[in-house]
Structures are given as C-alpha cells and as structure tokens.
Amino acid sequence: MxxxxxxxxxxxxxxxxxxxxxxxxxxxxxxxxxxxxxxxxxxxxxxxxxxxxxxxxxxxxxxxxxxxxxxxxxxxxxxxxxxxxxxxxxxxxxxxxxxxxxxxxxxxxxxxxxxxxxxxxxxxxxxxxxxxxxxxxxxxxxxxxxxxxxxxxxxxxxxxxxxxxxxxxxxxxxxxxxxGKHISGFSRMDIATKKSEGAIASILTTIQARYDDLKIGSYPLMGNKDISVVISVVGKNHDAVESVAQEIAEEIDGWTYTTGSNSNNKAHL
Structure with a gap:
C-alpha cells in the first residue's frame, strides 16, 4: 500500500x-x-x-x-x-x-x-x-x-x-x-506483550515489510513485571492501523496497551 x-x-x-x-x-x-x-x-x-x-x-x-x-x-x-x-x-x-x-x-x-x-x-x-x-x-x-x-x-x-x-x-x-487535499491526522495503536524483543523481532520485521504506509516500532518497558515490550503501529489509514495491530497482537500473544495498563486489564483486539 x-x-x-x-x-x-x-x-x-x-x-x-x-x-x-x-x-x-x-x-x-x-x-x-x-x-x-x-x-x-x-x-x-x-x-x-x-x-x-x-x-x-x-x-x-x-x-x-x-x-x-x-x-x-x-x-x-x-x-x-x-x-x-x-x-x-x-x-x-x-x-x-x-x-x-x-x-x-x-x-x-x-x-x-x-x-x-x-x-x-x-x-x-x-x-x-x-x-x-x-x-x-x-x-x-x-x-x-x-x-x-x-x-x-x-x-x-x-x-x-x-x-x-x-x-x-x-x-x-x-x-x-x-x-491538493486536506491532510488527515495520524493514528496510533499500541500492543503490549510479555515476550522479549528477541522473541518478536522477526515477526515484526516480516509484517513491516508488507506495509510501506505504516510504521511499526518496538519499545522495551523496563521495570514492569507484566509487560516486556510495547509495539506501536502508526499510520494515516485508521483501518489499516487497527488491522495490523490486531495481526501483531495475535502473533505475539499481545493486548491493547494504554498508559497505566497491565496484564490484569488485557483487552485483546
């Protein structure tokens, strides 16, 4: 895309x-x-x-x-x-x-x-x-x-x-x-996982390669026993951001992350 x-x-x-x-x-x-x-x-x-x-x-x-x-x-x-x-x-x-x-x-x-x-x-x-x-x-x-x-x-x-x-x-x-057009704002969805960056790196690389209109970032969360990494999906197509975030969540056993969330309030996509 x-x-x-x-x-x-x-x-x-x-x-x-x-x-x-x-x-x-x-x-x-x-x-x-x-x-x-x-x-x-x-x-x-x-x-x-x-x-x-x-x-x-x-x-x-x-x-x-x-x-x-x-x-x-x-x-x-x-x-x-x-x-x-x-x-x-x-x-x-x-x-x-x-x-x-x-x-x-x-x-x-x-x-x-x-x-x-x-x-x-x-x-x-x-x-x-x-x-x-x-x-x-x-x-x-x-x-x-x-x-x-x-x-x-x-x-x-x-x-x-x-x-x-x-x-x-x-x-x-x-x-x-x-x-020649009004620009639309960016959308972001964050996914949390207990898996390490090493365990998910190849998965994220494979998914990112399919989407040049989205940016997928991986951010370790230090000092949190429930979350190892937060993955951000950013793009201007909200539907695509949501779809890819759901795909990532399924691949890495992740859940929707918001500031202050943890494993006790998982919300799988």
Missing part, C-alpha cells in the same frame, strides 16, 4: 538554557503531538545555542530539507535574543521595524505602567520581507514567516503552545495548496 503524501516538518529549538540543562525543552514535545494529530510528519528536532551563525546555518539547512520549519526561542528584549537577526542573516534579509507591532508593544507597556522601555523595540524588529501572521488579532507578537516556510515562534511554553494551536487552520490550508 502506497504511503499517503504528507507535509514534512522540522523544529529548531534555540537557547543556551536548553543545552546547559537550566531549562527542560517541552516545546518540541508539544509540537510533535500537535503535528501528529494534524497529519504533518515531524522529521527532525535540533537544539542550537544562542549563536548567530549556529542559528542561521541550522535554520537555512532545515528550510531547504523540509516543507515547514518551526523555531522556538530567542525572541525577547535582551542581547541573547538573536532569532530574528540570525534568521534574517540566514536568508540575507533586512531587519525592519513593524509599526503595527511596535504600537501594540507600546500599548502593552502603557497598560502595565512600565517606564523602563529600553530593548522593547526588539520585539517589533523582524526580518524583511516576511509574512506576519496573527491568527488572532489580540496577539501581541505575530508569527513571522520567512522564506515561505520558516515559522519563528517564542520559547515561553504558554505562548508557544497558544501560537502553535492558532496555526491549525493556516497549516490545513497550506496542505490543501501543496498537496
């Missing part, structure tokens, strides 16, 4: 705080779940430091290799917030003040009675030319889209998640434009 066409995506997570262990990256995890449900295939996640050249080189390469690139972090008012400048460098663009965003920032500062305003103009200086997307007019900072496929997003998880969710209609329209 031929694999259904899909858009591909990559994520570039920017920040020294991620690389030195100060902050745990949750944005790539959230993005992966969002894209999985939407039906866009996330192919790569890379983390880079707050360095102009590192950001520029990485984003330019990811842009060349994928339909969509999401960046996270490096947007702010201090010297180490380099994303706009670095991505501008990556595509040899200018940096230009966006008056609309600048006025929004000033209005926000007035409302909060902030008088020390040095650096806040950086929130409104974007690569130019670029598409500025505000899925909701209440958003202070827009999603800045460079090179038609690089989506520059903040690193603060709450803002990142809000903006990512707001992009859903835009990304659905993008898929319609690029693929």
């Amino acid at each position: 031929a694999q259904e066409p899909s858009l591909t995506a990559a994520a570039c997570i920017i920040g020294d705080e991620i690389l030195n262990g100060k902050t745990q990256d949750t944005n790539s995890y959230y993005l992966a779940q969002f894209l999985f449900k939407l039906g866009i295939e996330l192919k790569r996640i890379e983390v880079v430091s707050d360095d102009m050249d590192s950001i520029a080189i990485t984003v330019r390469r990811l842009s060349n290799e994928h339909d969509i690139v999401f960046t996270s972090g490096g947007i702010g008012i201090t010297h180490d917030d380099l994303s706009y400048a670095a991505i501008s460098q990556a595509f040899q663009l200018e940096l230009k003040l966006d008056n609309d965003t600048y006025e929004r920032v000033q209005s926000m500062l007035n409302k909060r009675k902030i008088t020390q305003r040095k650096g806040y103009e950086r929130l409104a200086i974007f690569p130019y030319p670029a598409e500025l997307l505000r899925p909701q007019q209440s958003f202070l900072i827009p999603v800045v889209i460079v090179n038609q496929n690089v989506y520059i997003l903040p690193g603060i998880p709450r803002l990142f998640q809000l903006l990512v969710e707001s992009l859903k209609p835009h990304l659905q329209q993008l898929s319609l434009k690029k693929l």
